[in-house]
Amino acid sequence: MVTADSGRGGRFYRLSAGLLLVGLVVAVLWVARVAGSDWLIQLSTVDVGWFFVVAVLTLACLAARFFRWHFLLRSAGILVPIRASLSIYAASLVGIATPAYAGEALRSVLLRRELGWPIRATLPIVVLDRLFDVGAIALLGAAATESSDLRIFFILVAVASMMLVWVLPHLFRLLGASGLVLAKLRTFSVIARAFVVSVLAWTAGALTIAAATQSLALHLPLAGAVEVFASATLMGGLTLMPAGVGATGSIAIFQLGDLGVTVTEAVFAVSVFRAGTTGITLLIGLAALVRQLRGWRQSRRAELEHFDEIADEYLDQFSPHMWDLLLERRMKLLSGSLGSSDSPGGIGLDLGCGVGAQSRAIAAKGYTVIGVDAARRLLREAKRSGVVCTAADAAALPFRDEDLDYVITVGVLHHLPGAAEQAAVCREVWRVLKPGGVFVVQETNTRNPLFRLYMSYLFPLLKSIDEGTERWIEPERWADVPGFDLRDTIFFTFLPDFAPRFALPVLRAIESRLERGSLKSQSVHYQAVLRKGETVFGSSPLFGEPGVG
Numbered sequence: 001m002v003t004a005d006s007g008r009g010g011r012f013y014r015l016s017a018g019l020l021l022v023g024l025v026v027a028v029l030w031v032a033r034v035a036g037s038d039w040l041i042q043l044s045t046v047d048v049g050w051f052f053v054v055a056v057l058t059l060a061c062l063a064a065r066f067f068r069w070h071f072l073l074r075s076a077g078i079l080v081p082i083r084a085s086l087s088i089y090a091a092s093l094v095g096i097a098t099p100a101y102a103g104e105a106l107r108s109v110l111l112r113r114e115l116g117w118p119i120r121a122t123l124p125i126v127v128l129d130r131l132f133d134v135g136a137i138a139l140l141g142a143a144a145t146e147s148s149d150l151r152i153f154f155i156l157v158a159v160a161s162m163m164l165v166w167v168l169p170h171l172f173r174l175l176g177a178s179g180l181v182l183a184k185l186r187t188f189s190v191i192a193r194a195f196v197v198s199v200l201a202w203t204a205g206a207l208t209i210a211a212a213t214q215s216l217a218l219h220l221p222l223a224g225a226v227e228v229f230a231s232a233t234l235m236g237g238l239t240l241m242p243a244g245v246g247a248t249g250s251i252a253i254f255q256l257g258d259l260g261v262t263v264t265e266a267v268f269a270v271s272v273f274r275a276g277t278t279g280i281t282l283l284i285g286l287a288a289l290v291r292q293l294r295g296w297r298q299s300r301r302a303e304l305e306h307f308d309e310i311a312d313e314y315l316d317q318f319s320p321h322m323w324d325l326l327l328e329r330r331m332k333l334l335s336g337s338l339g340s341s342d343s344p345g346g347i348g349l350d351l352g353c354g355v356g357a358q359s360r361a362i363a364a365k366g367y368t369v370i371g372v373d374a375a376r377r378l379l380r381e382a383k384r385s386g387v388v389c390t391a392a393d394a395a396a397l398p399f400r401d402e403d404l405d406y407v408i409t410v411g412v413l414h415h416l417p418g419a420a421e422q423a424a425v426c427r428e429v430w431r432v433l434k435p436g437g438v439f440v441v442q443e444t445n446t447r448n449p450l451f452r453l454y455m456s457y458l459f460p461l462l463k464s465i466d467e468g469t470e471r472w473i474e475p476e477r478w479a480d481v482p483g484f485d486l487r488d489t490i491f492f493t494f495l496p497d498f499a500p501r502f503a504l505p506v507l508r509a510i511e512s513r514l515e516r517g518s519l520k521s522q523s524v525h526y527q528a529v530l531r532k533g534e535t536v537f538g539s540s541p542l543f544g545e546p547g548v549g
Contacts, residue, residue, distance in 0.1 A: 050215035054276030064201030082468030093285030136198035141230025346405030352412030356382030
């Protein structure tokens with residue numbers, strides 16, 4: 001069935017294709033004018049190595065801009081698995097080939113289709129994302145140019161874009177966007193971080209002009225290259241043409257001429273520049289879009305089944321030597337918190353036992369422990385290794401009230417989808433523990449901003465065990481959990497999961513010093529030891545919104 005919407009969409013994409021064709025014609029005319037029939041001979045003088053430098057700088061720019069986009073989503077409370085976010089962002093790059101880059105709204109469409117986020121919540125972020133680009137490019141241009149008139153233009157553009165970043169949320173709110181989402185994006189901390197990343201991203205982008213001129217052995221001053229890039233990109237964007245075709249390149253050619261570059265050299269330098277930036281961006285976007293159209297899906301249901309999906313590769317997520325070292329450290333702390341191992345009476349629960357590594361280690365010390373996990377495929381491995389375990393929801397445990405002496409949970413709670421779910425699990429633990437029972441929590445510590453950045457953005461891309469949607473729980477939050485008394489908080493481990501085996505003796509010595517020093521609270525993990533009190537577990541919220549990282 002053909003609808004009015006599909007008809008409008010078809011006209012829009014036909015218009016985009018037509019405008020791109022116009023741009024291609026303009027580019028061909030430039031080459032024909034300056035090179036004529038000798039264009040192949042002149043093209044052979046281009047140093048292809050510099051084209052690859054342009055490509056690398058373009059990829060660096062795109063990577064930084066993706067992380068900014070994902071940061072803005074997280075800041076707004078829109079938690080999206082980072083691999084899904086990357087796939088959607090990459091597919092939306094085809095939007096540069098549409099008038100005024102309107103096609104980048106594809107991000108919002110895909111976020112709704114794949115993950116259920118409403119367009120009114122994510123479309124404002126798409127617009128703000130572009131405004132940060134404009135502001136950063138204008139700032140770089142203002143810093144590089146020697147022309148007072150051009151500097152005034154750049155400054156006005158930068159100021160206007162940042163004012164719009166601050167003002168547009170009000171407009172979007174009038175149009176029905178979530179006020180809570182937009183309020184989170186208007187904080188100084190979020191805007192400042194996003195702008196800094198934007199400047200870094202477009203610094204790499206601006207260097208593409210310098211690399212493109214170097215491909216013809218032209219030594220263009222760095223400031224001049226940045227000025228050309230900023231002027232051509234912004235003025236080409238003002239034409240609202242797809243990818244600035246016919247305008248961005250022409251402006252860059254004229255400006256290179258003002259810097260003493262011949263027309264012929266400028267045309268070929270700009271050709272390298274456009275092929276290595278716009279060309280590569282469009283190729284990435286088309287490849288990602290094809291993947292989307294072939295039926296790739298990411299659903300909320302899949303999020304819930306995440307650990308069952310990665311069961312076969314679960315242990316491959318960790319370096320064996322680091323897994324063994326961390327398990328040894330964890331068990332030493334756990335057994336020390338559960339009482340004397342000489343007479344470890346009572347029955348306990350390993351909540352979220354996974355493949356049963358902690359359960360086996362605890363049982364080997366003489367403790368009686370039962371493993372519980374919702375991921376049935378992980379439990380098969382645990383059962384094969386002799387762990388007593390059962391499948392159950394952590395918020396609905398198959399135990400009577402006051403049935404257990406202790407509960408341990410290792411790296412589990414931050415995987416729950418929200419603060420309410422984390423509170424529900426704590427409430428359930430309180431129910432099944434005997435009076436005075438011990439609740440030992442080992443969690444990821446994200447106080448360290450570098451580690452928070454790594455765990456929130458890089459680790460989920462490198463390893464499939466995390467998705468980038470984790471809800472980190474700061475150590476101090478445990479002091480306020482109703483029904484429990486916080487007895488101890490221990491900070492441990494500083495070594496990342498990629499620490500090499502050969503360096504472990506030296507690194508462990510450094511780590512030991514850090515764990516005893518003033519920086520111990522910046523560790524990778526922490527352990528909170530709580531004891532069930534006499535007060536009833538309340539209904540007040542325990543954990544706020546996830547921290548921005």
